Amino acid sequence: MNNDIERKLDQIKGKIKETAGKITDSEKLELEGKLEKITGKLSEMGSEEGSNLKEKIAEKANDMLDQLDKKLDELKNKDKN
Secondary structure, eight states: OHHHHHHHHHHHHHHHHHHHHHHHTOHHHHHHHHHHHHHHHHHHHOSHHHHHHHHHHHHHHHHHHHHHHHHHHHHHHHHHO
């Protein structure tokens, strides 16, 4: 029962982060929210396929976040010059 609640809370927190990212125009926060929401949904599935898919999505999301961080750093450095 507690795991079900935690999974739903992850989905809710993810949706909140995603919305906050949209409102503040923060792609990083929006992506983190989407990832958290998807992770909660996949956890509900509880199957081996869900776990494998969750790992693949997490890897892709981390790559996207790394690219976003790199772009933000480039923009910050551009502004300094």
